[in-house]
Amino acid sequence: MKNIKAQSITWLGIFVISWFGSITNGQEARVSDSINRENAIKIFIDCDWCDMDYIRREIPYVNYVRDTRDAQVYILETSQETGSGGEEYTFFFQGQHDFKGMNDTLIYATSPDDTEDIVRAGRTKMLKVGLMRFVAKSPLINEIEISHAASDADEVVADRWNNWVFELDLNPEYEGEESYKSFDLETSINAQKITPDWKLEFDLEYDMRRSRYISEDTTIIALRESIYFDNLVVKSLTEHWSAGMALFFRTSTYGNLRYNVDVYPAVEYNIFPYRESNHHQFRILYGLGFRHFSYTDTTIYNRIQENRAHHELNLAFMVQEKWGSVNIRLEASSYLHDFSKNRLVLGGHLHVRIIKGLSLSFYGDVGRIRDQLSLVKGELSDTEILLRLRELATEYSFDFGIGLSYTFGSIYNNVVNPRFGN
Numbered sequence: 066m067k068n069i070k071a072q073s074i075t076w077l078g079i080f081v082i083s084w085f086g087s088i089t090n091g092q093e094a095r096v097s098d099s100i101n102r103e104n105a106i107k108i109f110i111d112c113d114w115c116d117m118d119y120i121r122r123e124i125p126y127v128n129y130v131r132d133t134r135d136a137q138v139y140i141l142e143t144s145q146e147t148g149s150g151g152e153e154y155t156f157f158f159q160g161q162h163d164f165k166g167m168n169d170t171l172i173y174a175t176s177p178d179d180t181e182d183i184v185r186a187g188r189t190k191m192l193k194v195g196l197m198r199f200v201a202k203s204p205l206i207n208e209i210e211i212s213h214a215a216s217d218a219d220e221v222v223a224d225r226w227n228n229w230v231f232e233l234d235l236n237p238e239y240e241g242e243e244s245y246k247s248f249d250l251e252t253s254i255n256a257q258k259i260t261p262d263w264k265l266e267f268d269l270e271y272d273m274r275r276s277r278y279i280s281e282d283t284t285i286i287a288l289r290e291s292i293y294f295d296n297l298v299v300k301s302l303t304e305h306w307s308a309g310m311a312l313f314f315r316t317s318t319y320g321n322l323r324y325n326v327d328v329y330p331a332v333e334y335n336i337f338p339y340r341e342s343n344h345h346q347f348r349i350l351y352g353l354g355f356r357h358f359s360y361t362d363t364t365i366y367n368r369i370q371e372n373r374a375h376h377e378l379n380l381a382f383m384v385q386e387k388w389g390s391v392n393i394r395l396e397a398s399s400y401l402h403d404f405s406k407n408r409l410v411l412g413g414h415l416h417v418r419i420i421k422g423l424s425l426s427f428y429g430d431v432g433r434i435r436d437q438l439s440l441v442k443g444e445l446s447d448t449e450i451l452l453r454l455r456e457l458a459t460e461y462s463f464d465f466g467i468g469l470s471y472t473f474g475s476i477y478n479n480v481v482n483p484r485f486g487n
Contacts, residue, residue, distance in 0.1 A: 104204040106164075108196070109133045111387065112142035116185045123189050126205045127196065131472060132421045137162050138199050139387050140192065143343040148259025149230050150177030154188055155343045158195045159387065164202070171195050177230070228258045247276040264299040264309070276452070287452045291317040304338040311352075320456050321439045323361045327375075329354035345384040352377045363442045365458075371438070374401040389417040389424070399436070406436045422472045429465030 107128045110120070121129060130136050141157040153174045160167035173191045175184050200206055236251040253270040270293045278285040292315070299309030313327035331352030337345050353376045360369050377398035384391050392414045399407035412430025419425055440458055449455045 106137045106196075106199050106203050106205075107135055108138045108140060109136035110140045110142070110192070112140075113144075115142070115188070119185055120189050120192065124193060124196065126200060126208055133161075133387050133418065134421060137164050138196065140195070141385060141387060142188070143385055145343050147174055148228060148257065148264075150232060150257075151175040151179065152184075153343070154191070156191050156195055157344070158199075160199065164199055167198065169195055169198065177232075228260055229256060230258070231256050244279045245277070246279075247274065249274050262301050264297065264301075266295070266297040268293070268295040270294075285448055285452075287448065287454055289319055289454055291315070291319065301339070304340070305335050306332070307335075307339075308332045311354075318361070319454065321361050321364065321441050323359045325359070325439075326357045327354055329375075329377075331377075343385075346381060347383075348379075348381045350377075350379040350381075358439060360439055364438060365440045365442045366438065367442065368438075373438070375399070376401065387418075389415070391415050400438075406438065407433075408436045409433045424470050426468040427466070428468075429463065431461070431463040431465075433461055434459055 105126055105128045107130045109130055109132065110117070111133070117129075133139050137160065139159045139161055141159070142154055143157075144152050144154050147153050151174060153172060156171045156173070158167075158169040158171070171191050171194060173187050175187060179187075197209070197211075200209060232253075232255040234251070234253045234255075236249075238249040240247050250271070250273045253268065255269075256267045258265040272291045272293075274287075274289045276287045278287070294312075294314040296312040297309060298311075299307055301307050309331055311327070311329040311331070313325070313329065315322055315325040317325075329352050331350055331354075333348055333350040335342070336347040336349075354374070356373045356375050358368075358371050358373070363369055375398065377396065379397075380393075380395040382391065382393045394410075394412050396408070396410040410430060410432040414426070414428040416426040417424065437456070437458060439456070441455060445455050445457075450457065
């Protein structure tokens with residue numbers, strides 16, 4: 066019995082000593098980590114659809130802060146689609162406070178078949194590369210190791226497709242319940258060739274929606290179909306000018322179009338050089354073209370077909386800075402045979418950081434519509450109106466939204482904890 070008590074006391078002593086030791090070691094580790102974190106540079110990453118948990122794990126030698134004003138390095142990531150169907154990500158590194166005047170720009174391009182894991186690894190690698198010049202001026206540079214993965218030999222890449230990229234999409238969808246069945250089919254073929262001098266795009270799309278509504282004594286079948294073919298050819302002229310022509314073909318049961326053909330030459334001027342388009346743009350486009358309409362049913366203007374000249378002016382402004390971003394577009398168009406047949410659309414998105422932790426965003430568009438040539442003459446049935454099977458007359462359209470967010474508390478945001486999801 067004495068031996069049992071002695072053993073119990075011994076094991077209890079070992080447990081207490083181990084527990085005290087783990088607390089002491091933990092406190093020492095936390096103190097050490099705190100010292101390292103205090104010396105780490107503070108960064109703010111401004112990007113869309115970033116995997117921040119992944120970035121924090123891969124780059125643990127910096128402090129992630131929630132406000133741009135607390136950051137020593139502000140990082141803005143922008144993206145544009147490449148000619149191959151991938152994305153080109155541009156990273157702007159801007160030094161603040163101790164690093165004011167230290168700025169840099171890096172670019173990373175993906176392939177269209179890259180997986181999400183490959184893309185996030187590539188984007189994070191560019192962040193690491195861009196941060197090195199800043200981390201090098203902090204005590205944590207002693208924790209960084211730089212390695213080089215050299216290739217065995219230089220490779221010459223031959224492009225047998227000559228910059229052409231093709232994409233095929235097929236999206237059938239079926240849904241239903243006891244009194245409702247619906248089948249949707251969206252299919253498209255896309256081909257494009259994009260080089261610094263030329264932009265060629267061809268799109269063919271077929272959309273169909275067939276719905277069946279069943280009541281006690283009535284079955285309603287609704288069908289809505291459309292075919293779209295778009296062809297765009299653009300030639301780069303200078304750093305600011307480009308010229309091109311678009312060809313459009315449409316059929317639409319909703320729009321009363323047996324078919325519609327547009328031939329649309331246009332010129333565009335960008336106030337900023339095109340090479341800066343991922344940071345800011347101000348594009349002015351003017352086009353003058355010809356439209357041929359062949360209608361399924363007689364229109365409200367007693368036409369079954371007609372030819373019309375048409376012109377259009379488009380303005381597009383975009384800027385992305387650390388205070389936020391602005392996207393604004395203005396589209397004005399009219400028919401030349403009757404200038405009262407016109408359309409004016411203004412839309413955009415504004416995101417602004419007002420003060421620390423507080424941001425505000427507005428988005429939407431509003432349009433004045435006076436150019437509906439294809440409206441069907443006569444009364445529409447209740448089914449056509451309620452199920453939106455036919456285009457209805459309208460003088461305007463709009464959509465609008467606002468977003469407000471405010472965060473406060475610790476300026477640091479370094480910890481990753483994925484338990485129970487995000």
